Amino acid sequence: MSSRKRVTIKDVAAATGLSPAAVSYALRGVQTSPDTQERVRQAAEELGYSGNAVARALARGRTGLAGVLSGSLQDLSEQRFVEILGRQLGRHDLHMVVVDARGEPDRERMLARQLADRLVDGLVISPLDPSDPAWAEIGEGLPIVTVGDALAGPTVGEVLFDNRTGVGLVLEHLHRLGHQRIAVLTPSRPSTPDRPAERVVAEKCAALGMQANVVNTRHSMEEATQAAAALLAHDPRPTAVFCLSDSIACGVYAAAAARGLEIPRDLSVAGYDDHPIACVVAPALTSVDWGLPEVATAAADLLAAAVAGRPGPPRQVRVAPALVERASTAAPA
Amino acid sequence: MSSRKRVTIKDVAAATGLSPAAVSYALRGVQTSPDTQERVRQAAEELGYSGNAVARALARGRTGLAGVLSGSLQDLSEQRFVEILGRQLGRHDLHMVVVDARGEPDRERMLARQLADRLVDGLVISPLDPSDPAWAEIGEGLPIVTVGDALAGPTVGEVLFDNRTGVGLVLEHLHRLGHQRIAVLTPSRPSTPDRPAERVVAEKCAALGMQANVVNTRHSMEEATQAAAALLAHDPRPTAVFCLSDSIACGVYAAAAARGLEIPRDLSVAGYDDHPIACVVAPALTSVDWGLPEVATAAADLLAAAVAGRPGPPRQVRVAPALVERASTAAPA
DNA sequence: GCGATTCACTGAATCGTTTCACTGAATCGT
């Protein structure tokens, strides 16, 4: 590609007859006379000089990069989260390194380790497996902000979802409508049956005296469609499906359509996270709103504060869920 | 956070009585005896050593990072593109730095410059303003793969959409159905009226003798909803709306619902990019499929090849569009 | 048994910045 060599600060120094140190100062407008600054700026412009971010990062001990470790980027809501988070991190001059655990806790741990090697200044993570002891070690050397569940290790900030309430809102809603035999589609892998959200589902169903068939799938619409198809072929068929993401709910819509089931007449469907498309699918999807924009903003601010070295105890932000009742849930036939 | 200092290669060297160089070699399993390697590995483990990615990047001249410059991350299809691209880049041991131009060409140029400062090994970009002369300079020093439109500068690979055909498929479809007065919702900012896709729209409409009202909006569903609301309040109302993304189409759905218009009876709607939700919205959305997974794979492979220094001329991949007719388009009333 | 090759490892240079500790000159207050 580039035939001629990269131009460094030394080249600018040579061109201006200054020392590299002076150039470094001048370019940042400190400790130098205005006319020197102008002279340096001009020379830099002419030579086409544009720093070397890696060298700068090594010297200053900061890369300006924030790691974002998504549990599953296939989920529409996580995609949206990344979009908004990026916008908010940008306000603090941080860029995102986005990596995707794809629902696999092992991969999540591996990626966190990789990123922690000083490539990123901090990490935002919505953990698949918040109880993994590895977090203690990783959080030791790197500012972490966790989103969703509390982490088994030190963090600089936590944006915690009250999943107990969130799950409760949906299950009580379905219970109130008269559903007794429901299915729950969760994005967990079998290897982490202990995820907080799922534990809450089991507890709450038991408390309400509902019979719940909990099925694991992934966030991809395609896989959720398959899982839902299997579920709906079951006899007796559940009267309602609670999906732990709106992406999964979309999969259920597709499976229901394929089977000729009409929502909500033949089947109630509830989602989770309240993605904007919940209003556009038909029938409009009942879901649980967490105020994702505020969540992302809080996460970004917490991380930025820690990266900038602003002191303070790990701050917690608790976000409350709100059930948004739409047209996809009704009393069973 | 971390009370004790970061452990470096020198610490491992001291612990094993070797030189830093030897440790460096041993950890990569070259030029050292097996038992030394084992000894080093063990010491590294005990000390909790885990390289410093920045220092490594400086020494080797590679960061292992690929920049991904999205035109507008609000677009569901771009989000999906990022997800798949990340998966494919991962196969080549590249992580993604994801940045969002948010539809602003100026921001796009600024971000490209920022990333180009050796922070990333290469850049994947779906350009908002492919004709910007700045690309020449940026592409000079950095492997770039462009997705969508050809860039006004050197690249190592191009995945080109045949927008002429893609736009033509939709417009001909609408024309065939009998639509004469249509609206086109594009995500462009007014500052780049010259984007290839839009130019094609104008040409094709003229060729078909259709009257097209081209309106700029953004990829966010909310903004598209507003733009569509204004559009639908117009008298005479267009009989069809062609949206240059499925996200925008979702906005039109919302606006149509708010106005009590039934799709496709009162209004035909066509999308672009064929996101999976096109099947789930109601009525199912007519859209144009580009084979996004293949596009992302091609882009990742092209970039990885260039980053790895494999030679070869800039390869071009042209992808052909396919119209997917669903239930959102019909003959006007 | 002897020169040539391989092997395992070392020391020092390198990557391109930033920053610390100085220095000589100019400016200051008194």
Add this chain to the structure above:
DNA sequence: ACGATTCAGTGAAACGATTCAGTGAATCGC
């Protein structure tokens, strides 16, 4: 006019790896 501050700028030491050139020792072929 004199000691004390600022100011603009320098040289060298970080930052933490990789890698080049070199060095003894062991191994090889013959």
